[in-house]
Amino acid sequence: MRLKKLTQHFPASIDLPFIIVSAICCFAIWTFIELADDAPEGDYLEIENKVLTFFRSAENPEQAIGPFWVEQTALEITSLGSIPVLTLIVVLCVLHMLLIRKYGMAILLTLSTVLGGALTFLLKDIFERARPDKVSALVDVMTYSFPSGHAMTSSIVFMTLGALLAQTVSNNLEKAYFIATALFLSFAIGFTRVYLGVHYPTDVMAGWAAGTAWALICWSIPHVFVRIRRTYSKSEKLL
Numbered sequence: 001m002r003l004k005k006l007t008q009h010f011p012a013s014i015d016l017p018f019i020i021v022s023a024i025c026c027f028a029i030w031t032f033i034e035l036a037d038d039a040p041e042g043d044y045l046e047i048e049n050k051v052l053t054f055f056r057s058a059e060n061p062e063q064a065i066g067p068f069w070v071e072q073t074a075l076e077i078t079s080l081g082s083i084p085v086l087t088l089i090v091v092l093c094v095l096h097m098l099l100i101r102k103y104g105m106a107i108l109l110t111l112s113t114v115l116g117g118a119l120t121f122l123l124k125d126i127f128e129r130a131r132p133d134k135v136s137a138l139v140d141v142m143t144y145s146f147p148s149g150h151a152m153t154s155s156i157v158f159m160t161l162g163a164l165l166a167q168t169v170s171n172n173l174e175k176a177y178f179i180a181t182a183l184f185l186s187f188a189i190g191f192t193r194v195y196l197g198v199h200y201p202t203d204v205m206a207g208w209a210a211g212t213a214w215a216l217i218c219w220s221i222p223h224v225f226v227r228i229r230r231t232y233s234k235s236e237k238l239l
Contacts (some may be wrong), residue, residue: 021216028213032147032206039202040129040146048200049134055195056135064138064195074192075139081150081189086113086157093161105164112218116156119214120149120207135197148199148207151190155211158182163219186211 038044057063064071079085090113097106121143129146131137143149162182166175190208193199 018220021220025213025216025220028209028216032209032213035202035206035209036127036146039200039206040127044200044202048202049132051194051201052132052135052197055197062136064197071138071196074195077188078139078150078192078196080185081154081193083117083153086153089161090157108218109160109164112160112215113153113157116211116214116218117153119210120147120152120156123147123152123210124149129200129203132197132200137198138196139198141198145199146203146206147210148190148193148203150193151186151199151204151207152211152214154189155186155208156215158185159212159215160218163215 053061055065057065064074090109094106094110097103097109124144124146127146128144131141131145159179159182162178165178169175169178186208190204193204194201
């Protein structure tokens with residue numbers, strides 16, 4: 001009889017949002033694995049070079065398509081994914097979380113971004129993919145190409161922030177807004193890396209996939225522990 005009462009609580013510990021997040025995370029990991037297996041070896045190189053040249057002027061391959069202000073806008077947007085800017089955003093957010101005594105959120109955001117940033121550079125050193133040479137880069141770069149650091153780290157930071165902010169509101173529309181904003185910023189930053197000729201499209205796609213998976217994993221860990229603790233507490237009361 002006790003066992004029957006105890007097992008009744010386990011389905012409640014698995015909620016629909018967690019199932020959806022887990023499915024998205026698994027898909028993101030699978031996507032990264034598939035890209036990592038083929039892209040660095042040049043399996044999509046012909047298509048990727050066509051994409052890169054598409055964003056260059058036919059008259060002057062050294063110039064991006066569109067009026068002058070488009071390139072300037074791309075340069076400004078791409079800076080949102082740079083290490084100094086992302087670090088500043090994280091530090092300011094962590095300080096605010098500490099001021100309002102949201103210590104768990106502060107720790108989660110710090111660990112997610114610091115360890116995620118380290119993972120980004122580790123992956124670059126593992127694959128050692130050279131930067132695109134079909135077109136000239138419109139911004140200085142120093143590291144390897146796969147995965148895109150801007151796409152991956154911006155996904156980690158903004159997706160983690162979006163998930164944390166979504167937990168602070170009860171309205172589903174507001175939750176969707178935070179997540180959509182995080183996705184939009186990550187997409188915009190990643191797109192500029194291809195537009196500026198410093199990354200292959202697969203570099204950016206891999207960065208999005210890896211960054212999203214990492215952010216969701218970091219969000220899921222405390223979520224799982226909370227659900228387990230609640231289930232355990234209910235079980236203790238029944239016993």
